Amino acid sequence: MAQHASLPGRDIHRIVTMALRCETVDGIAPFNEETTLALSRGPSPERMHFVARQDDKVIGYAGAAMVGEGAEAELAVDPDHRGHGVGSALLAEILGWLEAHITNLRVWAHGDRPAAGGFAAAHGFTRDRVLFQFSRDLEGFAWPSAWPEGIGRNWPVGDARAVEIASGVRLRPFRVGRDEAEWLRVNAAAFASHPEQGRWTAADLAAREEETWFDPDGLIVAEDEAGLLGFHWTKVEDGVGEVYVLGVDPRAQGTGLGRTLTLAGLAHLAAHGIRQVDLYADESNAKAVELYQSQGFAVVRTDVQWDKRLR
The missing domain is CATH 3.40.630.30 (Gcn5-related N-acetyltransferase (GNAT))
Structure with a gap:
């Protein structure tokens, strides 16, 4: 060893x-x-x-x-x-x-397999956190009948209610070299209680920007005159799309912006020929779980984080 x-x-x-x-x-x-x-x-x-x-x-x-x-x-x-x-x-x-x-050690077990659970329990770990992977096919998705002016180039439309956003708010793609500080601020605020996402640094963001899958057009942000309000970061690998990170600043939570950003990211993926979309959400995040289930996503995998108190 x-x-x-x-x-x-x-x-x-x-x-x-x-x-x-x-x-x-x-x-x-x-x-x-x-x-x-x-x-x-x-x-x-x-x-x-x-x-x-x-x-x-x-x-x-x-x-x-x-x-x-x-x-x-x-x-x-x-x-x-x-x-x-x-x-x-x-x-x-x-x-x-x-x-x-x-004080404690946390270990992920992907897939919630019995063997991994047995190993964790045998070494004094307790089940602490559950992460769901959701998935759905975009075929037959209930797309809105219209998108706000200025966005939605080649985005699909359907018979569902048109997407509306508050006056003074607009959606646009992320701008590399200009939006990093604001994105980090919103990410930290949106995920203040999240054990991983909320502590992203400039180095963490830069590392993702260097990945081959990174596409700034697939990172859709919402903003008003005061700055960024939220974002939907999509990801594509091997022909499968992902809701990589979806965050809304506390000052815009409860306004429906999260649902709008979700739809915008899915439309962006669909416009680029993506049909299968995956995403991850904590079991404890009831609002997110409800949102994704309401949009036809189903749980296809469960990951478990095991925790052991050391002192």
Whole structure:
């Protein structure tokens, strides 16, 4: 077992290869976007990589990061090496690195599989947070009969009620190099109580802007004279669309802007030939769950975050 503040390219390749093997067997990727992006980041005192090897192969990997007084981690073991203590050894290494510096450790289990739940419970973790993945086909979607002036180029229309927005509010695409500070402000305000999204930094945003899937036209913002009011950031990979992040500034919450932005992002995806759209929402976010279900989205996967109090 080895600890690394940063990873050499050969190890990154081997970890990605192992992750693909896990996905093939389990039917779900073992790591989320943050863990995947962190594989290639430079060293940080708040993050550590743990690698289990056999000969020249990686048979297990865990990434952990300190977040305030707590820590978060993800780990996976190659399917051919499960049941032999590799996962327990990775977890022990994480806890040894953290020592007495944190109050609790949170670990994601993607897909809510019984084996992962059994592992977590056996090591003293409790079920703490549930994340739903929703999905729907846009075929037959109830599109509005009209869009506000100035937007909706090639966007679909239908028989549903026309989209209206408040006077002085307009929708437009994100402007790279100009909107970052305002976007970060609204994101922080909209997700002030969210354990992950609300703490995005300028570096986090810049990293996404450098991703091959990033399209500023697919990041639709709402603004008035005082600044940004909200945004719907869409994402497309392998022909599947995603409601990547949808946020509304507190001063515009309760006005229906969230629903309008949702429709605008879906219309943008449909205008670009996308038919399947996925999104994620916390089980505890009842308003978001209700909104997406009202628009025909159904739960297709459940992820669970397990928590262990350490002191």
